[in-house]
Amino acid sequence: MTPQQPAPAGDGPEERNPGLAQERTSLSWTRTAISFAALGGVVLKENVVTGLIILAIAPVVWRLGQVSEGSGPQPGFSPVGAFRLFLITVAIVAVALLCLFIAIFGKSVPGALR
């Protein structure tokens, strides 16, 4: 198969403005950061320290999402990009382990939703 070139200029919005894909990706990073903040808010109710740690991840994730912004319209794939995604994976696994610990050993608030 021939190397993939950017599609020839056409009439689609994507062809007229390739930056849209980058913008969607940037927004996706923002949503991911908001998800971390939401989880941090929930955990804050159970365990203040853990909640603050998770809340502190949110701005880092948001900042990671801005990395590709400065490198022009075609930053493409770089080891830096792979490393960002690796960091997110590590962060989620760590957060899941923390939450598992809280869920099993933490003092529950029975009937908080009653």
Next chain:
Amino acid sequence: MSWSSRLAMLLPGTVERDSGGTEPDPRFTFANERTFLAWSRTALALVVAGLGIVQLLPPFPGVPAGRHLLGVPLIVLGGVLAIVAYTEWGRNQRALRRGEPLPRSLMPWILAATITVMAIISAVVLLISALR
């Protein structure tokens, strides 16, 4: 493939080194990254749901371990899903670089199977506590 080389494939930076090929259309790279991020959010949502079930729900009468039975698997699934999302991102990026068809994804199957099992467990727990 040995386990050590499988683990080495998880490290960032290996995609470019071992797959060769050419840089794909950046739009494909962005789309692959968004797919990974969407699965990451799914994983985080599962962790929130699991923690919420354990910590916020009132205990099920008659099923003292009921909340943990429902919440702990969801949290574990969240962590597993994040790792699988990362490996599949790497597989997709390799395929894109080589111009090969994208490999089939395991994640919809994992998610659907787990949600089905969790729904069955929820129904059983609710029935037991309602009949009591």
